[in-house]
Amino acid sequence: MALEHAILVSLTERAGSGYELARRFDRSIGYFWPATHQQIYRVLRRMDEAGWVRHTEIAQDGRPDKKVYRVSAAGKAELTRWLAEPEDPAVLRDGLGVKLRGASLGDPGVVLAEIERHRAEHAARLEVYRGIQQRDFPKPAKLHGRDLHQYLVLRGGIRAEESFVDWCDEVIEALRKDKS
Amino acid sequence: MALEHAILVSLTERAGSGYELARRFDRSIGYFWPATHQQIYRVLRRMDEAGWVRHTEIAQDGRPDKKVYRVSAAGKAELTRWLAEPEDPAVLRDGLGVKLRGASLGDPGVVLAEIERHRAEHAARLEVYRGIQQRDFPKPAKLHGRDLHQYLVLRGGIRAEESFVDWCDEVIEALRKDKS
DNA sequence: AGGTGCAGTGCAACCAGTTGCATAGGTACA
C-alpha cells in the first residue's frame, strides 16, 4: 500500500498534474514503481478528499485545463509517518523463472530464445540507466542529501539490471552446452 | 497472468493437493512466485472446471480428506502453449527505493535503519538459497535437463539476493558518510 | 482532407490477490 506515498514523494520534489505525474512514472520513478494514468488519477482524487494534497485548476490556451496538485501539510505529515514505518520486503514475481523451471516440458530452444530476448531488453534498460548516471551524476562522490538518495536509487536499478543480464548469460551458456 | 502456469509446472513435477501446493509455494517455487492458499484453491477449482487438471478425493484417517490434483492432457497442452508464448518482463515494485528517494523529507537515520533491516533479511534469504545449492546441487557441472533448469532458477535467486545485499552496503556506506 | 500523436481528464467493468473468518478432527505439550 504505497502508490500514495510514491506520488507524495514525486509531488514533493515538484508539483504537477495527473498527466505530468503519469509521464514521470513512465520515466524515472516508474522504473521502481510502475503506475498507469488511471491509477494515478484515482489515487490523486482519493488523496485530495483525504486532504493530503490540494489542487488548483489551471486554464491553458491551446490545450485542456489541468489540475496542478501540491502536497499539503497533512500530506507531509503522512509522508514522514510512512517513512518511519517498516516496509515489507519487495516481492518478485518472475514468470521467466517459472518458464525456465518448466522448460523441459516443451521445446527447450523456445525457452532459450525467450531468455535471449529478455537479456536484450534488460541490457537496453541498463544502457538507459547508465546514460542517466553519466548525464545527471557525473561526480557521485560529491553528492549529498536528496541528490545522493536519487543517485543511490539509480544505482540499485543499475545493479539489478547488471545482475539480471549476467544471470541470463549464465543460463544461455548452460542451456547451449546442455543441448549440444 | 500465470499463477495457473506456475501451478501446472509444480503439479507436473509432482501431483498434490491444494494444501501441499501451498506448502511448496511457501518454500521453493514461491520465492519466485508467491501465492496464498486461497489463491491456489481458487485457481485449482477454475483449472479443474476448464479441464486442465483432474482431482481424486483421498480419504485419510486421522486427518481430513484431500483432493489430489494431477495435470491432464489439456493442461499439458496449455503448458507447452504458454511456454512458447513471449513473457512480459517482470516488473519490480520496490517500496524501499521510494523510501530512499524521499529520505530527506524525514529523519535520514530512520531510513538508514530500514535499509539495514532489509539487508539482514535478504542476507538471511541468501543463506537459505546457498544452503539449498550445496545440499541439492553440489556438482552443478554435471546437471542436465530438468535438474539443470531448477538449478539455474536457484542461481537467479542467489544472484538477485547477492546484488541486493551489495547495493544495501553501498547505500549504508554512502548514507553514513553523508551524515557525518 | 485525413490520419497520427500529444495533452488532459475521467468512467465502468474486470481481474488478481489479500484478509478475515469458519469448520473440523488430530497431535503435542504444560
Added chain:
DNA sequence: TGTACCTATGCAACTGGTTGCACTGCACCT
C-alpha cells in the same frame, strides 16, 4: 484440562491494478 498448532478446504468482502473506452482540441505530416 486447556491451549496451541497442524492438516485440509473453503466462503465473503475488500483492495489494488488493468483494460477499454470516451471526449476535447491543437499540431504536424502526407
